[in-house]
Amino acid sequence: MLSDSLALLKVFSGLIILLLLGIYSHQHGQAEDEKTLKLIKKCVMLPSTCAGRPLVIRVKTKAWSPESVEVEVKAGEVYLTQYPIETSNLDGKQSAGRIIDILGSFDRDGQFIVVKQREDDWIQTTKYLVSLVGLGLCLWLFVRLYTLSPGCRLPIIPRHRRNNNA
Amino acid sequence: MPDLFTHAATGYFIGRSLYADHRIGLIVLGSILPDLLTRVPQIILQRFLEFPVSHFFAAFHTPVALIISCYLLCFLFAEAQRRTSCLLMSFGALCHFVLDLMQEQFYQPIYMPWFPLSFQAMQWSWFHIHASLLITPVLLVAVLYLWLRDTKR
Numbered sequence: 001m002l003s004d005s006l007a008l009l010k011v012f013s014g015l016i017i018l019l020l021l022g023i024y025s026h027q028h029g030q031a032e033d034e035k036t037l038k039l040i041k042k043c044v045m046l047p048s049t050c051a052g053r054p055l056v057i058r059v060k061t062k063a064w065s066p067e068s069v070e071v072e073v074k075a076g077e078v079y080l081t082q083y084p085i086e087t088s089n090l091d092g093k094q095s096a097g098r099i100i101d102i103l104g105s106f107d108r109d110g111q112f113i114v115v116k117q118r119e120d121d122w123i124q125t126t127k128y129l130v131s132l133v134g135l136g137l138c139l140w141l142f143v144r145l146y147t148l149s150p151g152c153r154l155p156i157i158p159r160h161r162r163n164n165n166a
Numbered sequence: 167m168p169d170l171f172t173h174a175a176t177g178y179f180i181g182r183s184l185y186a187d188h189r190i191g192l193i194v195l196g197s198i199l200p201d202l203l204t205r206v207p208q209i210i211l212q213r214f215l216e217f218p219v220s221h222f223f224a225a226f227h228t229p230v231a232l233i234i235s236c237y238l239l240c241f242l243f244a245e246a247q248r249r250t251s252c253l254l255m256s257f258g259a260l261c262h263f264v265l266d267l268m269q270e271q272f273y274q275p276i277y278m279p280w281f282p283l284s285f286q287a288m289q290w291s292w293f294h295i296h297a298s299l300l301i302t303p304v305l306l307v308a309v310l311y312l313w314l315r316d317t318k319r
Contacts, residue, residue, distance in 0.1 A: 002248040007241055014238045021231050021282055022222040028285055029221025056273045103273050118272050123296050127169045130302050131201070134171030137309070138198050141178070145191035155244040158188035 037076050044073045044083045047110035056103050057112075059087070064094040068111060071100075089114040168265055168298030173197045175305040176265060177258045182312060192251055196236065196258020200227045200266070203235055227266075228281040232259040268292040 001010075040057055043050035059071035060079055068086040072079040088111055092098065103116040149157045177197025181190035204227040211217045225231055233256050240252035266277050268290050275289035 002240065002245070002252065004245055011238055011241055014234050018226065018231060018234055018238075021225040021228075021234075024282055025225035026219075026222040029224065030218075033221075054273070101272065116272065123299065127296065127299060130172075130299065131170035133306075134169060134174040135198065135202075137171070138174045138194055141313075142191045142195055145188040149244055155247075156242050157244045157247060160188065 040073065040075050041080070043106060044075070044080050044085060047085065047106040047112070048108065050106050051108050052105050054103065054105050054115075055112075056101060058099065058101050059085075061090070061096055061098040061100065063096065069094075071112075074099075085112050086110070087112040087114055091117060092119070168269060169302065170198055170201055171302055172298040172305060173201065173262050173265060175309050177261060178309055178312075180261055181254075181258070182316075186316070189250065189254055192254035193258040193261070196255035196260075197262045199235065199239075199255065199259045200232055200262045203227070203232075224276075224278075225281065227263070228278050229260060229263060230281060232256065232263065235259075269295050269297070271295065 039050075040055065043053070043055060044057075058074040060074070061069055061071050062084055063070040068088050069090045070084050071087055071090075072081050072084050074080075087102065087104070089104070090100070090102070092100075098119065101118040102112070102114045104112055104114040106112050145159055146156050147159045148154045174194055174197055177194040178190065180197075181193035184193075204223045207223045208220055211219045211223075226235065236252050236255040236259060239255060240248045243251040263277065263279070267279070267288060270291035270293065271289055272295065275287035277289065278285055278287050280286055
């Protein structure tokens with residue numbers, strides 16, 4: 001199974017299986033996204049029909065008042081500018097144009113009560129930077145431990161083995 | 167997901183506790199593999215180029231696809247190394263997956279351990295999604311200390 005015989009066929013078959021898994025996941029995900037999109041549109045247009053139902057939505061802040069924040073909800077690629085909603089419990093800087101993911105539910109008055117919120121802030125950027133450091137360290141470690149054999153097909157071998165052979 | 171450094175450091179600690187040679191590198195490589203196969207293409211293609219490929223690449227962050235990927239990657243190694251490479255990279259990748267299951271997502275779980283048999287996602291919610299950043303400095307010092315000590319030996 002791991003020998004060189006029919007290696008190309010084995011690799012090709014593996015790639016096909018991965019491709020099929022990806023397509024299967026894509027089809028299912030698209031169908032789920034469509035359902036979610038319909039639900040969000042329905043809830044934003046008729047909030048009373050979704051009272052108490054937990055929802056995750058991406059919003060853009062519009063106007064702040066002491067009691068609530070008016071936001072536009074993103075549905076698919078566009079913001080539903082004609083159907084702004086009122087939210088409460090939204091934290092952070094009181095400015096228009098902030099894009100925030102919020103978890104919560106509509107109450108009976110059609111106001112969206114925020115339970116949890118997430119924003120692309122410095123934490124996410126730091127996480128990406130730390131990840132790049134991790135990637136760099138991994139590659140450095142791997143290059144220290146492994147090398148390419150001198151053969152024409154260049155398979156990877158442990159570095160000490162090549163040194164021993166030399 | 168915890169950041170890639172946390173995954174790599176976890177793979178390094180596990181690898182170091184089991185081996186003292188080049189095999190550590192295989193576990194570390196396996197421990198970052200799921201994010202290399204999934205998050206990197208998602209960030210580049212979906213986030214920056216706006217291609218709708220998020221669900222396609224999500225399939226590669228599942229145990230079945232990771233084992234197949236490790237099987238494919240092991241063909242980059244010399245024939246004598248393939249079995250060890252495949253097993254240790256798969257082990258590292260599964261450690262990554264288990265670490266991801268431990269964190270709490272924003273709302274619903276996103277990791278699908280039973281894919282393609284089921285799309286049922288799972289999470290254990292043991293720590294916050296950004297908690298890994300808090301221990302990054304400690305991990306960095308520990309990894310560098312152990313690596314330098316091993317190199318001197």
